[in-house]
Amino acid sequence: MxxxxxxxxxxxxxxxxxxxxxxxxxxxxxxxxxxxxxxxxxxxxxxxxxxxxxxxxxxxxxxxxxxxxxxxxxxxxxxxxxxxxxxxxxxxxxxxxxxxxxxxxxxxxxxxxxxxxxxxxxxxxxxxxxxxxxxxLGPPDVLQVPVRLRGLDPALRGFRIAVVSDIHLGPLAGRAHTERLVTMINETTPDLVAVVGDVVDGTVDELGSAVSPLADLVSREGAFFVTGNHEYFVDDTLSWLRELERLGVQPLRNENTLIRRNGAVLNVAGVNDLAGERVDDGPDFDRALAARSPNAPTVLLAHQPVQVEQAAARGVDLQLSGHTHGGQMWPFHYVVRAVQPSLAGLSTVDGTQLYVTRGAGFWGPPMRIGAPPDITVLTLEREP
Structure with a gap:
């Protein structure tokens, strides 16, 4: 169709x-x-x-x-x-x-x-x-965005999450693109790196070398990844998940992990993209949020902003997403905005904060008009 x-x-x-x-x-x-x-x-x-x-x-x-x-x-x-x-x-x-x-x-x-x-x-x-x-084709903007979270332990004030999405390695973007992004992310000295989907448009055999610079990401608490819709356009999604894990980028497949620092806890969870439903690998919010620390805030990685509705229903404090490219080419952003709750930036949906990055790459035409690419560094602060 x-x-x-x-x-x-x-x-x-x-x-x-x-x-x-x-x-x-x-x-x-x-x-x-x-x-x-x-x-x-x-x-x-x-x-x-x-x-x-x-x-x-x-x-x-x-x-x-x-x-x-x-x-x-x-x-x-x-x-x-x-x-x-x-x-x-x-x-x-x-x-x-x-x-x-x-x-x-x-x-x-x-x-x-x-x-x-x-x-x-x-x-x-x-x-x-x-x-x-x-x-x-130029370097993405590096955005600094403060985010206030309910119940954030004082020991985690200033915790920095580098968010990158929609790298879209493929016929037009290769290893040099990844190397530049990794260098820019490392220069921000993040505590955690969140890669929220759509890294590749091809197989591991074709793009393994282009993705390999992700092994050089440096952060205190590691790098985490959730699938985007394009990860399900390849023949073997599992091969990419294994490859990213080998490179030190931990997939969160409807699961969560606890970040601990000086007795403080932060829940970091991830859900699969909606496109995974076609191959029985769709998002499972209940599974992803099970066993999280009830007294600590939860940060959820979910590729599509529209997934925030289910996140809000389960009390997620902050969702990190991409997918929209900020519209990529004006005025086509009006179409994207009609189907997603947010095009880019920080907003609130039913009590859950939603941050949407415009992405660091492009899909289709190699151009960005009215929607510059970005890498975002979120700095967590305690909500008074």
């Missing part, structure tokens, strides 16, 4: 682009055929970027994944800008039709109008995509 919907959307989008960028801006002849062929070729490269990596493997996917995904982003913004210009185009064409003195003049004026609109859409879209690509 996803493939059918995505294919339909892409077909409509490219048809509209052909109408406005090719048919309306050219006369019948070789130029129109050449531009049509170019648009079809770009569409095929995009389809290849979406479909072929799982068939031929990631090692051979880079040469078409980069142009395919860059065109995906550019095509999306061309479509949006042209759509915004559509009412103005309609009004101007009506006026030209009323003032036309001959068929030749009418065609020339229509071509001028269409080419002007295409130029405006092209310049605007290229500028947005260029800036967004630089932002996505």
């Amino acid at each position: 996803f493939i059918v919907v995505l294919g339909s959307v892409l077909a409509v989008m490219h048809l509209f682009l052909w109408l406005r960028l090719v048919r309306d801006t050219t006369r019948p002849g070789r130029v129109r055929w050449a531009l049509t062929g170019s648009l079809v070729a770009l569409a095929l490269v995009l389809v290849a970027a979406l479909m072929l990596p799982r068939v031929i493997g990631l090692a051979d996917a880079g040469w078409f994944a980069w142009p395919g995904y860059l065109w995906f982003g550019l095509a999306a913004y061309l479509f949006l800008v042209l759509l915004v210009l559509e009412p103005l185009r309609f009004i101007l064409r009506r006026r030209l039709d009323r003032k036309s003195s001959s068929a030749t003049t009418d065609v020339s004026r229509r071509l001028f109008l269409a080419r002007t609109g295409a130029a405006v859409a092209g310049v605007t879209s290229v500028a947005l995509v260029g800036a967004g690509t630089l932002r996505a």
Whole structure:
């Protein structure tokens, strides 16, 4: 169903682009055929970027994944800008039709109008995509966020949790991306590292080397991981869980652990992602929160913010999530916000605090527009 919907959307989008960028801006002849062929070729490269990596493997996917995904982003913004210009185009064409003195003049004026609109859409879209690509490929922001928790023991005041999510290693992001993130996290000197899902878009054989720098994470209480939906898009989720555990990143699979310091206790729990339900490995909040210390606050790692509803029903104090990418590309964040309780940042849902990181990577088009990537360091304080 996803493939059918995505294919339909892409077909409509490219048809509209052909109408406005090719048919309306050219006369019948070789130029129109050449531009049509170019648009079809770009569409095929995009389809290849979406479909072929799982068939031929990631090692051979880079040469078409980069142009395919860059065109995906550019095509999306061309479509949006042209759509915004559509009412103005309609009004101007009506006026030209009323003032036309001959068929030749009418065609020339229509071509001028269409080419002007295409130029405006092209310049605007290229500028947005260029800036967004630089932002996505650059270092993420490091955010410092204080969080007050009920019942936090004074011995744990100032406890620092580095939160990172949505690294999305795959055909466009590899080992260098992980190395930079690990260096940036270590520079924050965290007490604990929380990796809240969507680390990989491929198998252990393909991405094992790209993930291996996670072994260099340094924190007093260790690094912990929960699955995201993309961990269930690979053929063997268990292989990744074993690999991360080997690297020193402890998976929390519907389970919890106690952090102890100078007699103080902090509950740290994790639940599987909702996508795990398809393979009988979904979230189990009751199991994850069993045997926790009743007098200590609970921090829950859960990939999707929407899981906070069940967390709040069980008295969780703070949930750490990712998944949204902060929307990644404006204005698509409106769609994400419609299905998640929070897009990014700290909020409260039914008495449970929810922190959502925008993620440190990207999925699909390698660009961030209006949603810069981040690593967040949460500093725990006692609620007065």
